[in-house]
Amino acid sequence: MTIDGVAGAVRTGGRRAGGALARVRAATAQAHEDLDGGLDVLHRPWGAEEHRRWLELNLGLLDPLEESLRRWAAADPGVLDVAERARAGMARADLLALGVPPREVAAVPACPHVPVPTTRAQALGVCYVLDGSTLGGKLIRSAVVAAGVPEQACTSLTGRPGAGRRWRETTAAVDALGGAGEEAVREAAATATAVFAAYRRWLAPLAGRPA
Template structure:
C-alpha cells in the first residue's frame, strides 16, 4: 500500500489562503483575455511589469535577503523583460527611461522575502496560460516579445515544485509566518496599484 502524499506545509497553506482573494481580484483585471488586448496594450503591459520587477529585484540584491538554498540567478526576470521590450520595438534608451514603481512591498526579513518570492514564482507558473493566449491573440512567441511569459521554459513545473519543496522545508514560527503572508499580500496590493497607475488594467 502506497503512502499518502504529504499535505502542504502550514507555510504554503497560509500563503495560499492569505493571498487567494487578492490573486483572483488581480487576475480578473489583467487584460490578457480581453478583446482590448492588442500589441500596443501588450507592450505597455510588459513595460509596466518591467517597472515593478526592476526595483523589486534590485531591492532583493541590495538587501541580500533573497531565500538562500535556491539559485536566485536562475530566477531573475529583468533581463527577459528587457529582451521582450526590445523585441517589441523599444531601444535601450527608451527602456532606461521607463517609469519604475516606488511603492514596493517591504522586505525587512528573510520570512518577508519568502512571501514576496512566493508571489513572483507563482506568476511564472501562471504565465504558461498567458503565453498561449498571447500566441493566439497577437501571434507572439519567445523570440518576438513573449519570453517573459515562458521565462523558465520546459523547467517551469520543476522549478515551481522545487520552490514549494523549499517552502515546505522552512520551519517558521508564528511571527515569521505572519511576516511571510503579510509580505505576499503586500506584493499583490503594490503590483495591482502599480499596474493601475500605468493604466493597463481593466
C-alpha cells in the same frame, strides 16, 4: 508580471493541510483574487501596443522587486537562486524585440512602492508571487502569440526554462517556514499580500481604473 490564470496553479501548490504553505495561500487569497479579477488578461484584445504596455508595467515592478531580492540574497543566500528567477532583463529584451527604441526601454519607470524583504520569510513571500506568476504566464504567452505578438517578445512571461521546478522549490521553502515558527509564516503571508497589492495598484491602467 503575468498574473491572470495563476490562481488555480497557486492553489494546487499546497502540501499538507494546515501547513505553512496552506496558511500563506489562505492569507493571500483575497489579494490574489482582487488582482486576477481586475486584469482578466486572457479575455482582452491583445496586439503589439497592448503587449508593450503590459511589458513596461511589469518591468516597472520586476526591476525593484528583483533588486530587493538580490540585496537580500547577498546577505542570506538561503534556499532559492534569485538570479535564475530574474526576469527584468528578459522584459527589456522583449521590449526591444517588439521594436521599442532602447532609449525608451531605458526610460521605463520603476514602481516606487514595493516590499523590500529583510528576512528569509519575507523574501520567500516575494518569490511566492513572482514564481507563481510564471505559471499563469505560460497561458498568457500562448494567447498573445496566437494573437500575433512575436514569440521572441514574450520570454519574460514564463522566464527561463524550469518554471515548474522553481515553483516547486518555492512552495517547498515556504512550507518549511512552519519549522521557523508562526511569525515567519505571518511575515511571508504579509509580504506576498503586499506584492499582490503593489501589482494591483501599478497595473491599474491595464484594468481601466485609477491607480
